[in-house]
Amino acid sequence: QKEVEQDPGPLSVPEGAIVSLNCTYSNSAFQYFMWYRQYSRKGPELLMYTYSSGNKEDGRFTAQVDKSSKYISLFIRDSQPSDSATYLCAMSAWNGNTPLVFGKGTRLSVIA
Amino acid sequence: GAGVSQSPRYKVAKRGQDVALRCDPISGHVSLFWYQQALGQGPEFLTYFQNEAQLDKSGLPSDRFFAERPEGSVSTLKIQRTQQEDSAVYLCASSLALREGRDEQFFGPGTRLTVL
Numbered sequence: 001q002k003e004v005e006q007d008p009g010p011l012s013v014p015e016g017a018i019v020s021l022n023c024t025y026s027n028s029a030f031q032y033f034m035w036y037r038q039y040s041r042k043g044p045e046l047l048m049y050t051y052s053s054g055n056k057e058d059g060r061f062t063a064q065v066d067k068s069s070k071y072i073s074l075f076i077r078d079s080q081p082s083d084s085a086t087y088l089c090a091m092s093a094w095n096g097n098t099p100l101v102f103g104k105g106t107r108l109s110v111i112a
Numbered sequence: 113g114a115g116v117s118q119s120p121r122y123k124v125a126k127r128g129q130d131v132a133l134r135c136d137p138i139s140g141h142v143s144l145f146w147y148q149q150a151l152g153q154g155p156e157f158l159t160y161f162q163n164e165a166q167l168d169k170s171g172l173p174s175d176r177f178f179a180e181r182p183e184g185s186v187s188t189l190k191i192q193r194t195q196q197e198d199s200a201v202y203l204c205a206s207s208l209a210l211r212e213g214r215d216e217q218f219f220g221p222g223t224r225l226t227v228l
Contacts, residue, residue, distance in 0.1 A: 008152065036219075043116070043203055043219035044155065088154050097143050097209040099168065100217060102154030 003027050006089055006103025015112050019076040023089035023103045026070065030091040030101075033065050035074045038086045038105065047087075048074065079110045114138065116220035118204050124226045125194045133189045133223045137206030144187050145217060146179055147203040155203050161187060162209060194227045201225070 006023045013019055021035075031052055036044035048063040050056050050072075056063045062075040072091075076083055086107045090100040117136045125131050137144050143162050147155035148171075157171040163184035172179070176194075181187040191198055201224050205217040 004154075006154070041221075041224075043205075043221045045219065046216050049214050049216065090154075095210065095212065095215050097162070097207060097211075097215060099145060099157035099160055099171070100147075100155075102147075102156070104152070104154045 001026060002104075003101050004089060004091060004103045007106055008104045010107040010109060012109045012111060013079055015079060015081060015110055017079050017110070019079050019083070019108060019110075020073060021076075021087050021089075021106050021108070022071065022073045024069075024071050025091060025101075027091075027093070027101070028067075028070070029093040032092045032095060033063070033072050034090040034100070035061075035063055036088040036090055036102075038088060040085075044088055079108075081110050081112045084109045116204055116206055116218050118202075118220040118223050120223060121221065122224050122226075124228065126228055127195060128193050130190065130192045131194055131225065133191075133202050133225070135187045135189070135204030135206075135220060137185065137187070137204070138218055140208070141206035141218075142184075142209035143207045143217075144181055145205040145207075146187070146189050147205065148173075149201040149203055149222070151200070158189070158202075191225075194225075196227050199225055199227045 035048040038044045053067045064073040086105040088105045089103040145160040146158040149155045159169040161181040201222040
């Protein structure tokens, strides 16, 4: 079993839909949780960064962390075709200056 | 401002050839990470540096893989005697190495290596 599990999809939704992406993990030492977006043939770019449990909102994006269940989620409201990309969850035990453990990534397509 | 750059963007090698992949981190970033991303997978950690010191190389898959950052800035990932299973995108990331607060790893575009 991998440390971080993520359904690879693909996930296809109509424009304007609410998208829910999630990851589970097994290492209880993880405290920092991130969501990266990766467009085809590009490097990952950071979307959301959360420390410990709780919710964080940034525009149309909301990240949730439930450490008791070892479960994290990313919600995208009013999805747009430009949101079509692969979404990677990532986590680490220490702040930034340590290697990240990534999920497999979920490929999302938002259809106009 | 300039982000993380990597060169070459694409590399085709014949099995058994040696390759060298370069990473130019964001100026002033202390930490530099190398990840390997196979097709349809998430990035997997290879090795990382703080300044010129290689702090962790536990992710390097074999002794054919070697990384260096001699002056604490540019880094090179070298793969000797390439094999087909080395075909992947090699991503470089850099960060400020903050002890507190949000410390983001900024990724380059990657080098896509194809071994024939």
